[in-house]
Amino acid sequence: MKSNLSIKLLVVFIAVILWFHQILIKHHSLKVTIPIDLVQTPENLIPDSSRLPEVNVDISATGKDILLLHFSNKSFQIDTSHFRYGKNQIAPKADQLVYSDKIKLKIISIDRTEDFFINMDKLVEREKSLKIQYASANDEEYFLKNRVKNANRKITVKGPLAILNEIEYIQTKKISYKMIKEGILGIELISPDPKVEILEVKIDFEITNAKIIQKTISLIPIKYSENENISIIPQKVSVMVSGPKEIVEKLNSNSIIAKLSTSILRKDFASVTFEVPTGVKIIEYTPQRIQVIHNDRK
Numbered sequence: 001m002k003s004n005l006s007i008k009l010l011v012v013f014i015a016v017i018l019w020f021h022q023i024l025i026k027h028h029s030l031k032v033t034i035p036i037d038l039v040q041t042p043e044n045l046i047p048d049s050s051r052l053p054e055v056n057v058d059i060s061a062t063g064k065d066i067l068l069l070h071f072s073n074k075s076f077q078i079d080t081s082h083f084r085y086g087k088n089q090i091a092p093k094a095d096q097l098v099y100s101d102k103i104k105l106k107i108i109s110i111d112r113t114e115d116f117f118i119n120m121d122k123l124v125e126r127e128k129s130l131k132i133q134y135a136s137a138n139d140e141e142y143f144l145k146n147r148v149k150n151a152n153r154k155i156t157v158k159g160p161l162a163i164l165n166e167i168e169y170i171q172t173k174k175i176s177y178k179m180i181k182e183g184i185l186g187i188e189l190i191s192p193d194p195k196v197e198i199l200e201v202k203i204d205f206e207i208t209n210a211k212i213i214q215k216t217i218s219l220i221p222i223k224y225s226e227n228e229n230i231s232i233i234p235q236k237v238s239v240m241v242s243g244p245k246e247i248v249e250k251l252n253s254n255s256i257i258a259k260l261s262t263s264i265l266r267k268d269f270a271s272v273t274f275e276v277p278t279g280v281k282i283i284e285y286t287p288q289r290i291q292v293i294h295n296d297r298k
Contacts, residue, residue: 028061028063029059030066031057031059032057032069033057034056034074034076035054035074036052036054036055036075036076036090036118037075037078038118039079039080040079040081041080041081042080042081043123045080045084045085045120045121045122046159047120048120048121049119050194050195052118053116053118055092057107057111058110061104065104065105066105068102068103069099069105072099073100074097074098074100075098076096076098084120085120085121086119087119087120088119088120089115090116090117091112092112092116093110094110121160121162121163122160123158123160123161124158124159124161124164125158125199126156126158127154127156127157128164128168128170129152129154129155129169129170130152130169130170130189131169131170131172133171133172134174135175136176137278139176141278141279143177143207144243144244144247144278144279145210145244146177146208146210147208149206149208150205151205155170155189155198156198156199156200157170157196157198157199158197158199167192167196170191171190172188172189173187173190183207184205184206184207185205185206187202187204188201188202189201189202210245211244211245214240214242214248215241215248215249216241217239217251217253217256218236218238218253219238220258221258222235222237222258222260222290224259229294229296230294231292231293231295232290232292232293234287234290237258237287238285239258239282240282240284240285241276241282241283242281243277243279243280243281244279247279247280251277255276255277258274258285259272259273260272262292269290270289270290270292271288272285272290
């Protein structure tokens, strides 16, 4: 019984092999999709899309050659040396189809029912501002006190004009004070787009100690919710702050937000909390207590 089953399986296996062999040696006609490659592209131009058109081609070949074609590299190689900035029309031809010499096939027709266009953008260089990213709030505060010298330098990038026009700045990888070696900080830059090349991907910066100064800022309005139906005396407060000179010198009464803290009231007096720019500290403020008057009390 087992012998009969083995013979039957062997017969089926041989039949499949013979069928497959017939498929491989027989000629077939079918439609295949061939990608486009651009060659001899001018140095100042680049396609505005990474996805180029594909061409439908009717071919005739043996099953073996069709199988080889499927797994091999193939493309219409379009000479773009004459291309200009903007839209360029192409008409793929049979002699532009490149594939392995081991494959024998016949091109029956190339589908040209629709026009093929490739839009070319200008490849240009531009200078962009640098934006530093910090690993943590503590690192940001550290670099405010220990200034990154020449942090406002411009970064030269190269890429398609349309993309560069949309880019405002080039970001750094997140930096930490632990990265500083002998007063020098090496910062790596991040490309905002795969098509954009940063001509200098890593830049060294000198770290200098920032001068710390103090400043008194007067008449800062105290904010509180109007829904609480209260009045306060006084309505403004003065503060003394400390921080890097470059930041503190620019501060005014609009730079600091003072908020009434009514979570704990002591004999109708409340304290004030502050929101200040990173790197700036409140040394003292006056008055320390703000009188709170409840308007609904008789």
